Amino acid sequence: MGNVDLARRLIGGIRRAGAREFCVCAGSRNSPLLYQLGSSDARLFSFFDERSAAFFALGRAKLHGDPVCVVTTSGTAVAELLPAAIEAYYSGVPLILLTADRPARYRGTGAPQSIEQVGIFGIYAETSLETWSRTKALHLNVEFDEPLIDDSPVILSEATDPLPTSAVPGVSLRGEGVLRFAQDDRGRRPLVLIGGLAAKHRERVKQFALALNAPVYAEPLSGLREDADLPLVRNERMLARGGFGSVIRIGNVPTLRFWRDLETSALPIVHYSDLPFTGLTRGELHPLEALPEVTARDRDEAFFAEDREQSARFEALLAEEPRSELAMFRALSEELPHGARVYLGNSLPIREWDLAATRDNRGFAYEANRGANGIDGQLSTFFGQCEAGRENVCVAGDLTALYDLNAPWVVSQLEDVAWRIVIVNNGGGRIFSRVASLRSMDAAMRERIIENSHAVRFADWAAMWNIVEHVTELLPDAESSRRLWQKYDEL
Secondary structure (H helix, E strand, C coil), X not given: CCHHHHHHHHHHHHHHXXXXXXXXXXXXXXXXXXXXXXXXXXXXXXXXXXXXXXXXXXXXXXXXXXCEEXXXXXXXXXXXXXXXXXXXXXXXXXXXXXXXXXXXXXXXXXXXXXXXXXXXXXXXXXXXXXXXXXXXXXXXXXXXXXXXXXXXXXXXXXXXXXXXHHHCCCEECCCCCCCCCCCCCCCCCEEEEECCCCHHHHHHHHHHHHHHCCCEEECHHHCCCCCCCCCECCCHHHHXXXXXXXXXEECCCCCCHXXXXXXXXXXXXXEECCCCCCCCCCCEXXXXXXXXXXXXXXXXXXXXXXXXXXXXXXXXXXHHCCCCHHHHHHHHHHHCCCCCXXXXXXXXXXXXXXXXXXXXXXXXXXXXXXXXXXXXXXXXXXXXXXXXXXXXXEEEEHHHHHHCCCHHXXXXXXXXXXXXXXXXXXXXXXXXXXCHHHCCCCHHHHHHHHCCCCCCCCHHHHXXXXXXXXXXXXXXXXXXXXXXXXXXXXX
């Protein structure tokens, strides 16, 4: 059964259970549900904050007595529903929590947007639509594999035939994940991917990479992204063009798209990390201290020449579109003080910094929350990681900031800390405009339901907390950003 058909049947069953309203919280993983709901006659409320959505749904269910459904993507988005589920439990309110998930094979791997969602609400939710008592929350966890959008939506109404939840393939009610490992072939031409690294490991990893002399792609959290001694790949597009025969991943799970695409690749992979997560469903996992002795390889000068050429072209694009979001990231990275602690917020900021920020070694120390890839609590985490004696800068998107507007409460308790929050306000969740599975949706619907387009500005928020001098709001030009992305895609 395809994803869209599965979504249609599941939503039909929920409609027949009495739900007429859906509070939707957009993500990539739940796009089959959103795609189908967009073609239904149900009433939709759009949210960017799952916690707020769940409590809103609770109030609506109390108001009219019918079940209200909250639809989320995977990962920590699901955990945000717990407070409302507890309230529904003790109030006897019929709340439906419909959560998208990655396939069961990802459980326990630490892969992006993949946590153990089955049973996450414990006693506070039931898990069967057929036997639901309607006196507490109902949790339906549905797994979607790639490609996410695999069919056209069907017009849904309250009369749509339901499919019993227990018979729906991919609706997870129980079970444990199984790690599958593949033997790595170290003899083939390797690519080294370096994710987040503790400072104590960086010199060891650097020496390994120098000894191997293979192409290295180092993300900001590795602390090695700007190390000119390493054979670094500067242009992310070169990773798919390098003709590599194997991948050696070192450190935490990477964030770039190339990493996720390795799930369906035949390339052998081996992992070296302090954390017990492969980030994929395959590949041997070893402790980072087990990095082997290696024999140096001849450097592929043709590959690096092409990488430099592609990087130069990208630099020219940034110069052509100075008002674009990517160009603003470059300018910001060049103006921050040397040695600043840079906290990168979720989703687009962490990817765009990696793509566009200067590669001059400016001594930045990078921080981020990339365990489960959740958007919540970013500003609060930043304040907790602020360090005295240096400039602390948080770079966050607009929706990420809106998620955590009460975070400055702690500011008065911070002593002798220099900090700054830079909010990249592009008017919504523009990362979803880059998700291929969502591009076929009607543009206006995608903007309203998925991207949560808005005209919010943050000046009054900063004034409310008396932090005006600490907040910078960047307003990229949407058309300039679109042009630059289009040109980049054509490189």
